Amino acid sequence: MLLGLSGGVDSSVVAALLHKAIGDQLTCVFVDNGLLRKNEGDMVMEMFAKNMGVKVIRANAQDKFLDGLAGVSDPEKKRKVIGNTFIEIFDEESHKIDNVKFLAQGTIYPDVIESAASKTGKAHVIKSHHNVGGLPDHMALKLVEPLRELFKDEVRKIGVELGLPYDMVYRHPFPGPGLGVRILGEVKREYCDILREADAIFIEELHNFGWYQKTSQAFAVFLPVKSVGVVGDARRYEWVIALRAVETIDFMTARWAHLPYELLEKVSNRIINEISDVSRVAYDVSSKPPATIEWE
C-alpha cells in the first residue's frame, strides 16, 4: 500500500493508523518540494522513519519544483506547477515500489459531504483537495481512505491516541503549495530560505509567549519589495517580511489576532537582527472577509 505523506495532520494520522494495521505492507512517499517550513522534512523523517519505524521514501525534489517555478509569478499558475510537479514525482517514486495494489488517502468527512452536496446541486463545485485531486489514475490502484468518516477534530483525537505527538497533531494548517503561496510573485530559493527563517522565529516566539494555541493560523509572508533600513552606520536596502496571525473557529471567517506589542516587538527585532536580508517587518491587520487568510 502506498501513501503520500505531506507532514500535515491528515496524512500523518493515516500513516500511523495504517502502520498499526498492516505494518511493513505500507510504504510512504514523502515529497520534499523545498517549500516546507523549517526542519519540516527532517521532522517527518524522524517521526515516522526513526521513531515509529514506518517505511518512508523521501524524494528530494527541491530543484525540480524551483526550476518549474522559475519565472512564474501568477498565483494560480504557481499552484498548478506545484501540483503537477508533485504528481510527476509521486508517480515516479511509486513506480519504484513493487506490487502496489492500494493507494491510501487522507480524505476526511467534510470532503465527502461536500462532494455529496454538490450532487444535489445545493453546494458549490468540489474543491480539488490537495490529497484527493489528480493522483495517478492509470495505476489502477484501489483506494483506501480510513478517515473518510471522520471530522477534523476526530482525526486529531485519534492521532494523539495513536501516539503521534501533540505538537504535530495540533499544528496550524499549512497550505498544500506550502511557502510557494507565501512568497508573493516569483518563487526563488533565496526567498524560500529567508522566509523559512523568519517564519520559524515568529512561530517560536508565539510558543514562548503562550500565543500559539490561541491563534488558529500564524505565519510569515515574503514581500518581494526592498525597503531602506539603517544598521549601525550603514544603510541597508533589504526585503520586507509581513506577519499574519488570525483567530477563527471554522476558517470561513477570521479576525486578525490582537497579539501583544511585546511579542510583535520581539519577533520584529529578532527577524531583522538575525536575518540580514530583511530590513522591515509589518503586521497584517486585515480580517476575513474581505481579506483571505493566505496572501495568495
Add this chain to the structure above:
Amino acid sequence: MSDLHSQKILILDFGSQYTQLIARRVREIGVFSEIRAWDITEEEIREFNPKGIILSGGPESVTGGASAPRAPDCVFTMGLPVLGICYGMQTMASQLGGKVDTSTVREFGYAQVKVENESALLQDIKDHIGSDGESLLDVWMSHGDKVVAMPEGFSLMASTPSCPIAGMVNEEKKFYGIQFHPEVTHTLQGERMFQHFALQVCGCEGLWTAAAIIEDQIARVKEQVG
C-alpha cells in the same frame, strides 16, 4: 469487536450552515452520525437503519409552497425518535398538521427561553431560575419563520416572548422540535440536549470513541487488504 456503526443517528440536511456542527456534537457524545440530504428516499433511510433522526435547520421557508423541502413522510411513521431543529421543527410542525408563519421580526443571536415542560429532552437542564421560579435557558436563535400552531398530540416545551412556541414535544411519539440551535456553542447546554436525545431517548450507548474508531478502522483495513 463491538459494531461501532450499529447505533447511529441520521441527520437530514436542509441546508443550514450549522448542519456539520450537529453531526460533530452527536459524535462528541460518542454516537456515530451521518449527514444526508433532505430528499433521501425511504429505502435509503431503512438501509441506513438509524436509532433516531435529526432534522437540521435551513434557509428555506416551509410557507414557500411546493418548492419547500420536506422530510420524507416515513420519518414520522417509522416509530423512531425525531428531533427537529429550527427549519426542522417548522417542517415537522407543518407536515404533521401544525402551522408556520413568516414573521416580520427576525431573531438572531442570544435568547433566553423559558422551559414550559421539561420532557426527556430538557430534563434537569437549567441555566437560570426566573423570578417565578421557572427554568430559563440561554440559547442561540437564528430564524424568521416560526411555528404558530402545534400539531395535534404536541405540547409546549419552551417559549420566549417573541417566539411563544420555541419548543414543542410529543412525548408518546418521541418527537421534539426546538426553534433554537443546540449545536452552536452559544447555546450553553446544547451538548446535554444531544445527550438526552441520542442516549436517553434513542437509546444509543456511546460507542464512538477514539480508541474504538482506531480498532474499527484497523479491522476494516485488514479486511480490505487481506
